[in-house]
Each structure stands twice: as C-alpha cells, then as structure tokens.
Amino acid sequence: MQIDTSQFPLVWTRFNAPGTDPDASPFAEFEALLARKTVFVLLNDEGLDKGDHEHSPDEMKQTSRWMKRHKSELKAFVKAAIYIEPNIAKRMATKAFSSVYEKFWGYPMLMVATKDEALALAQKFLSDET
Incomplete structure (x- = not known):
C-alpha cells in the first residue's frame, strides 16, 4: 500500500501501489502519520474494484492486533x-x-462519486476540528 502525505492533512492511499520501502512493515508509514499527532483524512480514488486483495488469516490477525494497539490514536x-x-x-x-468499518477502525468510511466531492467532504471534516 502506498501512502501519499504530500498534501497533508489530506492523505491519499493506494492499495495497488507499493509503499516507499517494500521491506518495511505495512503499518510503519501509518504509524508515522499517527505520530504527527495532527488530524487528517484518508482518501482513495481507486474505486472499489481496485483494492480487492484477499487477506490471509495471518494478515487479518496482524491488522486486528495493530488496530487494537492504536485504537485511541486512530479515533483521535x-x-x-x-x-x-x-x-x-x-x-x-x-x-x-x-x-462495521467504523466500529473496527474507529473512524467513518464514506463513499462519494467524484474527487471534488471527496475534497469538499474532507475539508468539512478538517474544519470541524477545534
């Protein structure tokens, strides 16, 4: 997975692209984002057909453990x-x-039709932050 932070606090994710360091943990970049201690919004423009990688039971366990360790940071x-x-x-x-996604990850998953809608919605979430 690729995480593009060049427009932070808008963070673009691409599930079908390699990360910057193929030997690093898939969560390392995400942990670096959380370490900023600043709110952000995740965006993805691949569509729902593009990221249908079937996760192994081991990958699912790793993801669940990671999420539980970082739940409060994810929500914040x-x-x-x-x-x-x-x-x-x-x-x-x-x-x-x-x-189900929101209960697991601690933040909402929203679907929009266009990039303009996504950016407007992201700005609303970011401007609601006080």
Missing part, C-alpha cells in the same frame, strides 16, 4: 476514510459495511 487523529467510487450501485452496496 483520523477523521474519516473517503473512497471515490463513480458507480452508484457500488457506493450503495457499501453502506452496510461502512458501519
């Missing part, structure tokens, strides 16, 4: 994950999953 600093999906049927199909 990640305001939302916003996914851009132009297909309305695919956006609607994720509505039920979004509540």
Whole structure:
C-alpha cells in the first residue's frame, strides 16, 4: 500500500501501489502519520474494484492486533476514510459495511462519486476540528 502525505492533512492511499520501502512493515508509514499527532483524512480514488486483495488469516490477525494497539490514536487523529467510487450501485452496496468499518477502525468510511466531492467532504471534516 502506498501512502501519499504530500498534501497533508489530506492523505491519499493506494492499495495497488507499493509503499516507499517494500521491506518495511505495512503499518510503519501509518504509524508515522499517527505520530504527527495532527488530524487528517484518508482518501482513495481507486474505486472499489481496485483494492480487492484477499487477506490471509495471518494478515487479518496482524491488522486486528495493530488496530487494537492504536485504537485511541486512530479515533483521535483520523477523521474519516473517503473512497471515490463513480458507480452508484457500488457506493450503495457499501453502506452496510461502512458501519462495521467504523466500529473496527474507529473512524467513518464514506463513499462519494467524484474527487471534488471527496475534497469538499474532507475539508468539512478538517474544519470541524477545534
């Protein structure tokens, strides 16, 4: 996974792109984001068909353990994950999953149709921060 922080606090994620260091833990870059102790929004413009990597049981356990160790930081600093999906049927199909996602990760998962909508929504989340 690639994490692009060049527009921080807008953080673009790409699941189908390699990280900057292929030998590093997949969570290392994310931990560096959390270490900033500043709010941010995750954005992804790959659409829902692009990141359907099937996770092994071991990957799922690692992710769950990592999330539990960082739950309070995730809730404090990640305001939302916003996914851009132009297909309305695919956006609607994720509505039920979004509540499960939020319970697991501690921040909302939102679906929008366009990059402009994503950026406007991200700015709303960031400006609501006091």
